[in-house]
Amino acid sequence: MSATLYQNLNKGELTQLLDIAREAIRGHFSEQMPQAPQLDLYGKKLIEPGACFVTLKVDGQLQGCLGTTVAHSPLVLEVHNKARASAYQDRRFMPLVEEQLDSLTIEVSVLSKPKPLAVQSEQELLDYLATNKVGVILSDNHQQALFLPQVWESLPKPVDFIRQLKIKAGWNAVYWSPTMKIQTFDVNSIHGKYF
Structure with missing residues (x-):
């Protein structure tokens, strides 16, 4: 990841990342197998390798937060994978359940290089x-x-x-x-x- 990628994302690109996180969580509750984002649907900056964290809160209380500081894969895939992991694999919390969705907030953070x-x-x-x-x-x-x-x-x-x-x-x-x-x-x- 370039050291400046996180600064160059505009509001529209950040909104796309938030939508990806929502879809990753939503996919868990649908009958269809959740699909990873199709890279060809996104602009160049969103398919560059990127490091991110996805933080979930229910009623303002932390429900999950996982991510990486090192860019390994395209940012859209990282956001998708970290959203699912934060919802269902953060060992500090019980997995997210459907009853919590009404009060769920999602935060996507794209990191600069440490x-x-x-x-x-x-x-x-x-x-x-x-x-x-x-x-x-x-x-x-x-x-x-x-x-x-x-x-x-x-x-x-x-x-x-x-x-x-x-x-x-x-x-x-x-x-x-x-x-x-x-x-x-x-x-x-x-x-x-x-x-």
Whole structure:
């Protein structure tokens, strides 16, 4: 994926991605076998390899969120596959059921390429995040966790954001290591109701 693909998507292209996510979920509840999107129906930018996350909420509560930071396949296929995975394969939640569809919202986030952030301490990281509300990936010793930039809405203080991210990775909230790797990224996102 080009580093700028996520910035170049216009409202119409993002709307197409949201429609793909809706159809991927809808296909699970129909009698026909769900079909992957036909690449020849989409513009060049949407069939380039792209990294994305699809986030599902029911009544405002998280119901599923899966994605990838590395572009492996055409963006339209990634969105389709991640929507289905978020609805039915996120192990943190029971699979989506038909009764939840009326209150379901879908958010598609297309990621920029993650960039390493060189900091010497956790305080340096917190200082950076005080003025840069970006997505963050922390990794150390085969453990890793990611928060999309949207998480800043519920965790607006950098110290809380990073503590919760460390807990998500399986570390304690005060864990820090000189070998900790930090990457940051931006997203271009769209959300809407299922119906």
